[in-house]
Structures are given as C-alpha cells and as structure tokens.
Amino acid sequence: MRDGSATKRKIHAAALALFVEKGVAETTVRDLAQAAGIAEGTLYRHYPSMDALVRDLFSSHYAAFAHRLEAVQAPRPDFAGKLGAIVAEFCRFFDAEPVLFRFLMLVQHQALPRVANDADNPVEVVHRVVAEAMDQGEIALHPAGLAATMVLGLLLQPAFGLVYGRLAPPFSQYADTIAAACRRALDA
Amino acid sequence: MRDGSATKRKIHAAALALFVEKGVAETTVRDLAQAAGIAEGTLYRHYPSMDALVRDLFSSHYAAFAHRLEAVQAPRPDFAGKLGAIVAEFCRFFDAEPVLFRFLMLVQHQALPRVANDADNPVEVVHRVVAEAMDQGEIALHPAGLAATMVLGLLLQPAFGLVYGRLAPPFSQYADTIAAACRRALDA
Amino acid sequence: MRDGSATKRKIHAAALALFVEKGVAETTVRDLAQAAGIAEGTLYRHYPSMDALVRDLFSSHYAAFAHRLEAVQAPRPDFAGKLGAIVAEFCRFFDAEPVLFRFLMLVQHQALPRVANDADNPVEVVHRVVAEAMDQGEIALHPAGLAATMVLGLLLQPAFGLVYGRLAPPFSQYADTIAAACRRALDA
Amino acid sequence: MRDGSATKRKIHAAALALFVEKGVAETTVRDLAQAAGIAEGTLYRHYPSMDALVRDLFSSHYAAFAHRLEAVQAPRPDFAGKLGAIVAEFCRFFDAEPVLFRFLMLVQHQALPRVANDADNPVEVVHRVVAEAMDQGEIALHPAGLAATMVLGLLLQPAFGLVYGRLAPPFSQYADTIAAACRRALDA
DNA sequence: AATGAATGAGTTTTCATTCAT
C-alpha cells in the first residue's frame, strides 16, 4: 500500500463507530486496531496519540458542520428562513451520518479540553444568527445567550431522543415542527 | 446519600468535584484518595469498586431529584402549574448544588451503561407530565415524545449554557422566561 | 511489608548491577523487576520513571562521593596531603563498591542531561583543590583546567584499566604510585 | 569508510552527529533518516542493521586511527619521540574531526559489546609503545599496564575536558605540555 | 537503489484492586 490515505479512512470509520458504541475513554488502541484491521503501531504513523485522533476527528468534522450551517443560513434574508435552514441541515446531517453526529454530540460535552469558541463552531453560528435577529427586532428580547441556548436545546434534545429511542427516526420528519416551536419560543 | 460516616462524605464530595472537573473515566482512585484525604484502600471499605461509587452516586441523586420533581408538580392542578414547578425546581437545584447537578448531566450522557427508564427518573417525570397534558388537551398534539423532549431541551441546554459561561448565573433568574418559552413552544 | 524501604534497597541493588552489567539503556523495567524480585508496577511506587531512578541513583551517590572527597582532603594542610587523600579515597571507594563506582563512571559520560557543575561533584572538588595549589605556588602553572584534568585522567583511566582487566585489582595497591605520578606530572 | 555513495556519506555524517549529540542507544532509525535526508528503509540498503552501522563506523575509524598512531610513532627511534608523535596525532585528530573523535570515545566505554583487543586498536598501540620503553629502560618500572594507562588518562581526560568546556580549544595547544607531563609521570 | 507505510514484538507506564499491618 503506497498511499496511507486508505488506512486513514479505515481508522476514521472504526474510531467513530467504537467511540459511539462504547465511549471514547473506553475505546482502546487494541479495539481500534482490530476494528480497523490494522496493527496497533500503525495508528501512530497517522496520529501521534489516541487523544490526537479524537481531537482531530472532532474538530475537523465540527468545523465542517459549522461551515455547512453557515452556508445554508447565509443566503436567507430573514430569521425565519435562516432558522429553517439551520434546523433542516441539522436534521439532514443526523439522518445522513448518525454515527458521526452522535460522536460530535458525545465529545462536545466531554472531558476534552474545552473546544475553542471559534467561528468554526456550530454553536457559535446559532448564537450569531439569533443575536442578529434580536438586534434586528425579528424576535423578542431575551437575556444575552438565553435565546440561542433555547434554540440549541430544541434541536439537540430531540437528537438525544432519537439516540435513546424516545423518538422515532428519521429526524427530518420533525424539522418543521421544531423550527415552528423555536419561532414560538422566541416570540418571533 | 443520606447517611454517611465522615469518610463517606469526604469521598462523595471529592468524587463529585473530580468527576465534574476532569471526567469520570479520567478520575483515578489515586486522585480520589488524595482529594478526599484518605488512603487508596479506604475507598474499598465503603464501595466494592470505583464503578459502584459512580453508579451509587448517580442513581441515588438522580432518583432523589426525580422524587423532588414529582413532589413539586403533583399538587399543581394544571399543566402550567406543573411546568412552572418543574422548571423552578430544576433551577433551584442547579443553583444550590451546581457540582452535583453537573455530575448528573455529565453521567447521563456517558460513562454509565444506559440508565434504566425507571420511574425514579427526572426525564420520565417530565415525559409523564407532558403526556398527561397532551391527553387532557392542555397543549397541542405533537409526535410521541417530541413535546417532552423539547421541554427538556429548553431546560437542559440553558444549564449547559451556564456551565460553559454563555449564560450568567443564577439559573433561577431565567425560570419564568423558560417556563413561558416552554408553554409557547408547546402551544399550551 | 509495611515499610517500602526494603523494596527500595532491592531496587537500588538490582539496578546498579544491571546497569553495570548490560548498560543503562539496555536495562528494561522487566529485567529490573525480575532481578529485584518485585512486580513491574512496583517500581513506579518508588520512582516516577526508569529515568528518574537512574538520575536519582547517580546524583545521590555522586554527591555523596564528592562529600567524602571533600571531607578527606579538607583537613590536609598542603597539596601533597590533599592529593594523597583524594587518590586514596578514590581507590578505597573503587575497591569497596566496584559496582557502584562503575555505575558512576558509566553514567558520567552518558546521554544523561549533563550533570550540573555543582560543588556536589567529585570532578569539581579535584578542580578546586588543584586550582588552589596553583594559586599557592605549590605546583607549576598550567593552562586553566589542564592540571586538574590530568589528575583526573591519572585516576580514572587506571580505574577503567581495572574494569577492563588491563590492571590487576585491588586499586588501592596503586594509590601511592598514582599520587606520585600526579605530583610529578604537575611539577609539584 | 573510505568509499561511499553520496547516500552512505550522508548516513555517516548524520549518524555521528546524532550519536554524539544524544547517545547511540537514544538515536532511532527515524532520527537518522530524518537527519540524513533519506527514507527509513534506505538505511537497510547499506547496512543490515542499525547495530552494524555503529559497529562499522566505530571499528573502521578506530582501526584507521590505530594505524595512524602506529605510522607516526614507528619511525621515531626513542620513547620521547614516539610519545610526542602519539600525543600530537591525538590532538590533531581531535581538532580535525571532533565529532568523530567524540564518537569513538563515547562508544569505547559503552554500547558496543567490548571491543576486541586487536592490534588495530589505539589503546593497544600505546600499551605496546610504553611496554617497549619500559623493556628498554627508557622509563621507570611500573606495574604491568599502569604506565600505559596513565599515558592514556593524560590524553583522554583533557579530551573530555574540551568536550565539557573545562578546557579551551584547540587541543593541539596542549600537546607539548601533555607530552612533557607524561614523561615526568613515567619518570622517563 | 530508494521509498515510506505497515508491522508486531517489546517497552514503559497506569491503575483498580488486594492484603498485610
């Protein structure tokens, strides 16, 4: 194998599956090597440590998702449009790549040295969109941060509901309902 | 968690603090012993294993919280009253015992092999209250589980917002706003 | 075993023997544990790492030896007396604790982050004594450092000769010859 | 070491520099490949193993140095001449190729399973020259091996002094002083 | 000859748990 990129892909796929299935801290290098069909030492040709793998996997996908959210909301002129686009993208992502999505949700709340409040951050995108809407008077005034936090809650908690079997898939079927609930909650 | 020799209390306090600070899987017996000011072996006089400590700490407080939620909502005759009581109790708990609250939030999504869907479960309490309100026609119809999930999101996500510094404490100052948002989101 | 000091002694003895026999870098934790009759993990109760063990072993004995050299030369009024005392102490140490002495010689020239030029340093003691003798006019003038270096060479190289079988033990039988050679070399 | 493709020369230079800088056992193939600007596998086109590289590097240069010492002392008729030639050659070598010289000093006391007592051995050359001088009555009688060992000490220890900064370079400036000290030490 | 990804045996280190005191 001259090109290591195939191996890297195998590592990514196996890592995501294992992290989601048994937890990040509970996944060993041996587990990973076995699942990816590689030798244990091979991991270290691609990442300096297990931790670096988690970090890289998280931040690259987290940033990519933030970019997609940004891309879908930017063209919309008003808050309702932006919100709808964000909610729809959330749901679409969850349905298309459930394992990856769950990995991001899992790691986000974890021991991982707090992820920077960069712009490359889905949470930040939502905060920005909501803050602008409030500035524009498109939604009622709320204490700083509370409005965006509520939108995020209305999106993320149903995602957990799907993961835990409290809600039937696919996520997309709830997109309009959730977007509407967000608008009402914010008094849009 | 009611009882407790002085040693047991020291273990509990140190364990919660460490779990929240660095994560459950990342906390070692040595860390714990040091923080609690006890010898490493002493833990095993009180718990058969580290895992049992986590389990016990989680489930006893989780159940106690469920009972408190149940107790505050039960006397209220209508959904608005029950919801308000639940939200207020959530906020009060967070403000009174932030470390414990964070521990419960943390473990709920991790570490612990999925927590049973007992009745002794705050999530279950919310689901029940919302389901009853929907049955009574107090709120609009929503897909099974979605309504309760949204209420939980409107409560939990702001809690994370407080933890991550996106929202200023105390939590209780947002109680009424959140309860109102829940009612609007559910079309109560 | 309540007191870990017996274990620490076993570790020291086994470590010195192995380091001298096969080299520091070539000695594994497994070797050491086996030779000391302890479990591999036990080493880490006493030292944070293999490297720390080497460092500690070296610097404590190196400093102790420096103190002994200092102690034997200090009371002597003139250079000849000081030199004789130093040479005799060197030889006595080599004969009494050949393994420890070889360990110090071995590590001294090794990859180990250069040992500080402290006063707690046998080399420093010799440099000081020679420099003072030169100041007092007890020996001929030599370029800075050269005289002391020559004394050290006349002491250390025969030690290597003993180790490599070029010279018959005990070292002490050569003490007077070496001291005399030093005095002549320095034009004392 | 005479021959050499460009690659082989790069390997030699990088290896010597690394061995001296961080130690033989501490230098990895990866380090070496990186420093030499070659791929890791390339080393094995030129040497069967890392160990063989060290061995070859050491023994070829060690033997070549022995030959040079032999060549410079042989024509001299008396001990004083031979000694002066040896000392001068030592110093010249150190000044001309300090890294190579340090490598030889380093390995001589370590890593390598004891170097054979061949004739192709600088130490052996000194021993032979000194022994002959003693036979001829050119120097006083000393216990077997001690005289040569002292000459070596008077040469090598100043070399270490230069390496550790105790002595200012170049080494050659001390050649006459050292040769004279040797003669006095041996009572020539 | 040269490459560099892959290997896997071997190394250091960690850590929950045990047990003699």
Next chain:
DNA sequence: TATGAATGAAAACTCATTCAT
C-alpha cells in the same frame, strides 16, 4: 475501619525491520 505498599493485567506507545511499489 484505615492504611499504603504491592500487585499484575492491561493500557499506550516505540521502533527496528520488512516489503510492496
């Protein structure tokens, strides 16, 4: 009950060497 040294199994990581290209 409390201690803390000791354990040993399992973890992460290293690295000389191989081999397909």
